[in-house]
Amino acid sequence: MDSLCFTSETTSDGxxxxxxxxGDVPGVLWSPVSGPASAPVVLMGHGGxxxxxxxxxxxxxxxxxxxxxxxxxxxxAPGHGDRPRTxxxxxxxxxxxQAPDRDRFRSVSIAYARSLAERxxxxxRSTLDALQRLPGIGRDAPIGYGxxxxxxxxxxxxxxxxxxxxxxxxxxxxxxxxxELLAAARRITVPVQFLLPWDDEHVDRQSCFALFxxxxxxxxxxxxxxxDHRTIRWIGIDEGFLARHLN
Amino acid sequence: MDSLCFTSETTSDGxxxxxxxxGDVPGVLWSPVSGPASAPVVLMGHGGxxxxxxxxxxxxxxxxxxxxxxxxxxxxAPGHGDRPRTxxxxxxxxxxxQAPDRDRFRSVSIAYARSLAERxxxxxRSTLDALQRLPGIGRDAPIGYGxxxxxxxxxxxxxxxxxxxxxxxxxxxxxxxxxELLAAARRITVPVQFLLPWDDEHVDRQSCFALFxxxxxxxxxxxxxxxDHRTIRWIGIDEGFLARHLN
Numbered sequence: 001m002d003s004l005c006f007t008s009e010t011t012s013d014g015x016x017x018x019x020x021x022x023g024d025v026p027g028v029l030w031s032p033v034s035g036p037a038s039a040p041v042v043l044m045g046h047g048g049x050x051x052x053x054x055x056x057x058x059x060x061x062x063x064x065x066x067x068x069x070x071x072x073x074x075x076x077a078p079g080h081g082d083r084p085r086t087x088x089x090x091x092x093x094x095x096x097x098q099a100p101d102r103d104r105f106r107s108v109s110i111a112y113a114r115s116l117a118e119r120x121x122x123x124x125r126s127t128l129d130a131l132q133r134l135p136g137i138g139r140d141a142p143i144g145y146g147x148x149x150x151x152x153x154x155x156x157x158x159x160x161x162x163x164x165x166x167x168x169x170x171x172x173x174x175x176x177x178x179x180e181l182l183a184a185a186r187r188i189t190v191p192v193q194f195l196l197p198w199d200d201e202h203v204d205r206q207s208c209f210a211l212f213x214x215x216x217x218x219x220x221x222x223x224x225x226x227x228d229h230r231t232i233r234w235i236g237i238d239e240g241f242l243a244r245h246l247n
Numbered sequence: 248m249d250s251l252c253f254t255s256e257t258t259s260d261g262x263x264x265x266x267x268x269x270g271d272v273p274g275v276l277w278s279p280v281s282g283p284a285s286a287p288v289v290l291m292g293h294g295g296x297x298x299x300x301x302x303x304x305x306x307x308x309x310x311x312x313x314x315x316x317x318x319x320x321x322x323x324a325p326g327h328g329d330r331p332r333t334x335x336x337x338x339x340x341x342x343x344x345q346a347p348d349r350d351r352f353r354s355v356s357i358a359y360a361r362s363l364a365e366r367x368x369x370x371x372r373s374t375l376d377a378l379q380r381l382p383g384i385g386r387d388a389p390i391g392y393g394x395x396x397x398x399x400x401x402x403x404x405x406x407x408x409x410x411x412x413x414x415x416x417x418x419x420x421x422x423x424x425x426x427e428l429l430a431a432a433r434r435i436t437v438p439v440q441f442l443l444p445w446d447d448e449h450v451d452r453q454s455c456f457a458l459f460x461x462x463x464x465x466x467x468x469x470x471x472x473x474x475d476h477r478t479i480r481w482i483g484i485d486e487g488f489l490a491r492h493l494n
Binding site (some may be wrong): 105193198205209212218219220221222223224226227235236237238240241 | 459
């Protein structure tokens with residue numbers, strides 16, 4: 001059982017940002033400078049090729065701390081951010097760049113997402129174990145998955161299906177949906193907010209609708225704005241979703 | 248030019264409800280007991296077969312008055328509520344009930360919606376003219392269309408396309424989309440919130456996606472919840488949409 005070791009700490013604008021490791025996995029924990037113990041914890045996934053401190057993720061994390069009093073956690077996915085890539089990771093990334101056609105691009109993307117999710121789910125669960133042993137968080141803090149479209153969802157769906165500690169989740173489109181993901185979605189019974197970039201150039205909308213349909217929860221909302229998964233500007237999202245389910 | 252004549256007035260829970268007529272068209276105006284002049288005005292459409300004081304509409308109207316300080320207006324669609332039905336209306340309604348199959352049901356629905364919208368758009372515009380001559384509202388009050396799915400949208404889309412006074416609109420699915428409606432949507436450039444009952448038994452989702460795609464506005468949001476247009480329970484809608492665009 002790996003413990004959480006803090007590696008850095010800075011404070012600005014009312015937010016404490018602490019770097020940590022759990023085993024080999026580096027992460028960041030953002031928390032209010034002061035607040036009640038056992039405040040809700042939100043797990044945030046990053047997109048493919050990005051990392052735990054991608055500017056958009058940091059902005060969302062700080063906003064959730066400041067406006068809602070949540071703690072927010074992000075970890076680097078395998079082979080992302082500060083983590084080494086395996087020979088297999090390098091090979092797949094090269095294949096991505098060289099994919100001769102759409103079908104090959106799709107199949108390489110799916111194989112890579114599946115491989116990352118298989119490794120990332122136990123890492124997230126160990127991170128959660130370690131976080132729950134911290135005095136400021138403990139076992140009573142409600143836990144939500146705060147999304148990320150694309151890779152953040154490819155990891156988040158099997159994680160939420162596997163871990164009963166997660167009681168609400170934000171997912172989204174922007175990646176290729178595959179069968180194991182649909183199967184995992186069918187095991188999810190907690191409230192889901194699903195964010196769909198309406199005009200993704202790579203991903204078929206219908207596959208995202210099938211994913212939305214698969215969630216075995218009565219309380220689910222699909223929210224779409226124009227744009228693809230890089231240009232999307234989210235407008236009119238239900239910002240109170242996690243607060244409603246975690247407080 | 249028809250004037251607005253008030254026919255009744257009651258006050259409860261901080262909301263003044265006044266019945267009125269503009270020519271032959273009966274309507275209701277809900278307003279705050281006290282508030283600034285030129286507060287935003289929201290036009291609310293009712294669904295097919297319903298009327299201006301359908302309980303769900305009244306609840307939404309009173310909520311908008313109480314929580315947002317808006318004035319809200321509803322009028323009966325032709326042949327609905329307190330209005331007489333023409334022989335043609337009666338004939339079409341009988342056809343509805345007797346439609347032998349899905350295709351016929353669809354074509355009768357579309358013909359009826361088209362006929363109602365043709366009559367209702369000039370009625371709404373006369374109502375707006377008359378409202379703007381009221382001292383408490385005037386020509387400076389921002390105006391939004393507050394929806395209703397189904398018939399409220401079949402009327403609201405051509406109305407919003409035709410009337411430049413409307414500066415934001417909530418529409419929704421739950422009815423059969425037809426070509427004139429798509430053409431009108433292509434002329435709409437104001438922000439749009441689009442509410443889609445995800446599991447409508449009659450209406451093909453794809454036709455609603457085509458309608459959402461048609462709006463010629465950069466700021467549009469599609470919001471879907473499970474359910475058909477009678478059982479839908481809206482969760483996680485952006486309640487601040489009209490306030491953001493009308494204030």
